[in-house]
Amino acid sequence: MSVPLTTYNAPTTKDVDEWKKVDVKVKMWVFSTVFHSLLQMVLKEYSYARNVYLHMEKLFRDNNKARLMQLDTELRNISIDDISMAVYCYKIQHISNLLENLDASSKVQDKHLVIYVINGLSTKYEHLATLILHRSPFPNFSEFSES
Template identity: 25%
Template structure:
């Protein structure tokens, strides 16, 4: 299979990365899974993965103006979509895009035990409070995705039971009835109607 050529730097120079990666990565948040997913989609779409996957020796390519221009844009994209804390943690003179990508990802994957404890506390302590059903379900789903990303998949049985445990009093009847369903739906289009009908 022929390799797709990467686009020239001019073709992606004016790309609005914040529109394509609408996640601001913060070390204290649970946005890593979504941030990485959005970024991977951009890298795949524009055939830029070789800049960050280590398949090409970026240090040997520094003399190539086109390659260097794309490298600079990628690093700028990383800086634009991370918090100041992360920026100051990973910023380094003369880093190539692959090194920067690796350092950012390592912040969230190297210390899996600490991250696992944090995410599990967030997941099991999650309550609806003043949020809507959709917002509450999305928060749980996001936490489940983060746990899955560090090889701790939330089981299909655990997801609905955790959801019902954190519902507001207004949904007490729905919570009781929802646990009787064999496989309560958890997608965006059906979760609200299911809870209402269960009540």
């Protein structure tokens, strides 16, 4: 029994023209949604949407470790300054979420979120920090941030 060979039909001019139209639309969509500085990095070198995408993907993957380090440092050094406790806790949660989104293994443990909150409190909240540190069981972040 012989297996029929599939034939390859070369794209017609009409197919190529349609593909180019779609490619231009995809590139325009990408270009309209990225920052101007990123656009300048990819606009000159690549002519097809796929190449633009692959180049942008490489830029973001290469930047991933540096961004993880930046966010980790930001989380360790965050302080309440003159913002409300609710905003302060929101910022800590937001940075934690960003870390986890970049790398699932970078998920910040709940108890560490509470410790970051305590470490960044000003002397105005010294009594609160002492109460939290001596509480048993240690509070989780969600109950701490809600109070």
